[in-house]
Amino acid sequence: MLRLSPVLFALLPFGAFAQTPDDKFTCRIIYVPTPQVVVDKMLDLVKVTKDDIVYDLGCGDGRIVCTAAKKHGAKGVGVDIDPVRIKECADTMTKFGVTAEQVEIRQGDALKVKDLERATVIVFYMLPEFMEKLEPQVLKRLRPGTRLVAHDYPLPNLKADQMIEFEGPDRSHTLYVWTVKAPKKTVAPAK
Numbered sequence: 799m800l801r802l803s804p805v806l807f808a809l810l811p812f813g814a815f816a817q818t819p820d821d822k823f824t825c826r827i828i829y830v831p832t833p834q835v836v837v838d839k840m841l842d843l844v845k846v847t848k849d850d851i852v853y854d855l856g857c858g859d860g861r862i863v864c865t866a867a868k869k870h871g872a873k874g875v876g877v878d879i880d881p882v883r884i885k886e887c888a889d890t891m892t893k894f895g896v897t898a899e900q901v902e903i904r905q906g907d908a909l910k911v912k913d914l915e916r917a918t919v920i921v922f923y924m925l926p927e928f929m930e931k932l933e934p935q936v937l938k939r940l941r942p943g944t945r946l947v948a949h950d951y952p953l954p955n956l957k958a959d960q961m962i963e964f965e966g967p968d969r970s971h972t973l974y975v976w977t978v979k980a981p982k983k984t985v986a987p988a989k
């Protein structure tokens with residue numbers, strides 16, 4: 799699988815890695831790891847606690863969910879399509895000393911997660927084509943109060959509650975935070 803430097807990844811145009819017609823996945827994004835200081839900042843921004851279930855959609859080497867488990871006592875679910883990344887996740891779990899009860903790693907399409915409703919926190923570092931495809935699921939499936947944090951690429955139509963610039967080891971990273979709101983109640987007109 800192709801690896802790009804984080805700086806190049808941040809400059810990729812929309813649709814740079816769109817699916818090809820024979821791609822059985824809905825959308826496939828290349829691997830670029832989030833630097834650990836940025837991972838720590840993302841989990842702090844959404845105030846992860848031991849009561850959280852943190853999903854990383856496109857989890858790479860699994861450091862985000864392992865950090866959520868080790869540092870914050872949360873449960874983690876990481877999903878990635880690439881078998882190489884899934885192997886790396888196993889190594890990361892060993893390195894962090896987290897168990898399969900704390901962190902579950904799944905190989906599969908992150909746009910087809912069957913139990914996304916369980917998430918109380920979701921973390922993303924994906925390109926706009928993925929975020930655009932995911933957005934309808936955020937609106938339909940997630941429970942009010944679920945916190946979302948995205949690295950560099952936001953959900954395209956949902957205005958973030960918070961946006962910050964964070965200085966990483968090599969460049970500045972833009973982080974976006976949302977809390978899913980309860981649907982607005984429609985009041986029936988008086989008869």
Ligand SMILES: C[S@@+](CC[C@H](N)C(=O)[O-])C[C@H]1O[C@@H](n2cnc3c(N)ncnc32)[C@H](O)[C@@H]1O
Nearest residue numbers: 826827830831832856857858878879907908923
């Ligand atoms: C930019 S990397 C982010 C990795 C990790 N979340 C991080 O921030 O360090 C994107 C990851 O998503 C995975 N990926 C791409 N498309 C995917 C899809 N449709 N479903 C699941 N994983 C996907 C890639 O294999 C890669 O590991």
